[in-house]
Amino acid sequence: MDAALKPPVRHGLLITALAPVIPQLLGSWFNIWYNAIVVDPLLTTAALKHRFVATVIAYNLFVYPLAIAAWLWVVFSLRRPFFRLLLGDDVPPEKLEPARRRVIHLPWFGAIVSGIAWLLCIPVFLLALASVGHLGPQLRWHLPISFLVSAFISVTQSFFLIELDSHWGLFPVFFRDARPDQMKGIHPLSLRGRGLMWAISAGICPIGALLLLAFAPPSPSADPARFELFVGAIGIAFGLCSAVLISRLVAQPVDHLRAAAKAVAEGRLDVHVPLKRADEFGALIGEFNRMVAELREKERLRRTFGLHVGAKAAEQILARDPGLGGTERTITVMFVDIRSFTERSAGNPPEKVVALLNEFLRVMVHAVEAHHSGMVNKFLGDGFMALFGAGGESDAHADEAVHAASEMLAQLRELNDLLAARGEAAMAIGIGLHTGPAIVGSIGSPQRLEFTAIGSTVNLASRIESLTKVVGETVLLSDATRAALRAPVALREHPPQRVKGVAEAVRVWSVDG
Numbered sequence: 001m002d003a004a005l006k007p008p009v010r011h012g013l014l015i016t017a018l019a020p021v022i023p024q025l026l027g028s029w030f031n032i033w034y035n036a037i038v039v040d041p042l043l044t045t046a047a048l049k050h051r052f053v054a055t056v057i058a059y060n061l062f063v064y065p066l067a068i069a070a071w072l073w074v075v076f077s078l079r080r081p082f083f084r085l086l087l088g089d090d091v092p093p094e095k096l097e098p099a100r101r102r103v104i105h106l107p108w109f110g111a112i113v114s115g116i117a118w119l120l121c122i123p124v125f126l127l128a129l130a131s132v133g134h135l136g137p138q139l140r141w142h143l144p145i146s147f148l149v150s151a152f153i154s155v156t157q158s159f160f161l162i163e164l165d166s167h168w169g170l171f172p173v174f175f176r177d178a179r180p181d182q183m184k185g186i187h188p189l190s191l192r193g194r195g196l197m198w199a200i201s202a203g204i205c206p207i208g209a210l211l212l213l214a215f216a217p218p219s220p221s222a223d224p225a226r227f228e229l230f231v232g233a234i235g236i237a238f239g240l241c242s243a244v245l246i247s248r249l250v251a252q253p254v255d256h257l258r259a260a261a262k263a264v265a266e267g268r269l270d271v272h273v274p275l276k277r278a279d280e281f282g283a284l285i286g287e288f289n290r291m292v293a294e295l296r297e298k299e300r301l302r303r304t305f306g307l308h309v310g311a312k313a314a315e316q317i318l319a320r321d322p323g324l325g326g327t328e329r330t331i332t333v334m335f336v337d338i339r340s341f342t343e344r345s346a347g348n349p350p351e352k353v354v355a356l357l358n359e360f361l362r363v364m365v366h367a368v369e370a371h372h373s374g375m376v377n378k379f380l381g382d383g384f385m386a387l388f389g390a391g392g393e394s395d396a397h398a399d400e401a402v403h404a405a406s407e408m409l410a411q412l413r414e415l416n417d418l419l420a421a422r423g424e425a426a427m428a429i430g431i432g433l434h435t436g437p438a439i440v441g442s443i444g445s446p447q448r449l450e451f452t453a454i455g456s457t458v459n460l461a462s463r464i465e466s467l468t469k470v471v472g473e474t475v476l477l478s479d480a481t482r483a484a485l486r487a488p489v490a491l492r493e494h495p496p497q498r499v500k501g502v503a504e505a506v507r508v509w510s511v512d513g
Helices: 007-017 021-042 046-076 079-086 093-119 121-130 137-169 191-215 224-265 280-309 311-319 341-345 350-371 397-421 456-471 479-484
Strands: 325-338 374-379 383-388 429-445 448-454 475-478 491-497 506-511
Touching (some): 007 046, 007 079, 007 137, 021 137, 079 093, 093 137, 121 137, 137 224, 224 280, 325 341, 325 350, 325 397, 325 456, 325 479, 350 383, 350 397, 374 397, 374 448, 383 397, 383 456, 397 429, 397 475, 397 479, 429 479, 448 456, 456 475, 456 491, 456 506, 479 506
Parallel strands (some): 429 475
Antiparallel strands (some): 475 506, 491 506
16 A cells, blocks of 8 residues: 555545534534524514424425435545545546546535535525515524524535545545646635635624624514624634634645755755645645656766766766867876786686776775866776866866875775785786866767867877886876976976877876885
8 A cells, every 4th residue: 555545544535525514513503503592582473483493394304415415425426436546456537537626626516515505594494484474674684694604604614624634535545646736627726715715704704794783683582792792703713713724724735845845955855745735735736846856866867977977077067068069178187007907807707807996996086086176087997087177176187186196006005905915916007197288078979978088188198108117107297297286296207208199209207206
């Protein structure tokens, strides 16, 4: 069973069907009290009293049962799709769509049925009493007032309770994988409508009742001042009840959205507002959830992408327009290669070779990216290429590259100690550095892009790394990198070296010590 569909929700249909019971009882209680205190003394003849009692009995035997039957039929017509959905079965769209619209419109159905049942009392009782005798002005006023106030109490409270119960017990079932606010042909109560209904309940109801009593001829059996005070208090009490119900319908989604927005602001993208609504709050909640889902997907893409191209490269790509092209920048390029790795790998299981290579790359990448603002741009089998200054964050990229090379050698010594403890041969590397202009940007096709650097600077850096074997040094710098250093570094110059593709011999330097 879905986590959102806890066992109590299985009774959501029954609880929604019973939602109007309390409002109807309260309305009936007010009506009985009003009729007993005010209306009954106005029935001046035995015929009027007898006809009034007979009409009450007949109405309760025929009209109210019809209203109850109509309401129960509307609710329990949802029984079959409700339980099929609860069990996880599929419901055909031609049956599911009307059922969903009916769920959304249940408060309106309840209000209409309740309103008709109560307001129909006015003409029925007036005509029934008029058929046996003359109706005095007090009776013609107070009898409709009794049914009007009772109707308002019953209709408004029924509407809000049905809405609350259906949101709790029906919406999670019928809209488990759909948004009710996107349904076509629905007419939920808008926020403006709620505000109007609240104003009517909290203000117009008690004031209107008092105005009706002010214009109505006084009842000879009641103290007008006390009676008006009591009716006003009843109206205000039910107005406050309406306000509480409306505030719950409004405050709950606001509280959920506020908490979710705070979580997103703190970087937690696993939030989801579970409320299903058909009104403006439903649209707002749905769009919020969609926005957070897109943020989660982008974050997942950024993290996954960063694992493939490096975190800094991923940030560079995502920060740029993902089109083709780049910009020319002066950068320092580093090439790293493991000496004799091919021979080392021969005869070893692939799993062991990959594990050793991953162990080496883990510490090297951490030294480049975590401490020296470098960007490991691509892996080259048993080595990699790193860029310093590609993001334009610092002009001291040559210094960062040299410091990174020194830390890499220190990390390599620690790694070799571990290898020695395991009885494995030590590893040796060559590092070549060159500084110069390069085109940095997204290279490739619209379907497949790679963030990298291209140009003669990159090619020469690769050649200098190859010279480490010729010169017999672990780290070699080009003369351009030496010139770009801002802080003094102990270097030793080597004889100029011939490099393929370069007309003049290249001056190279190694780190002394």
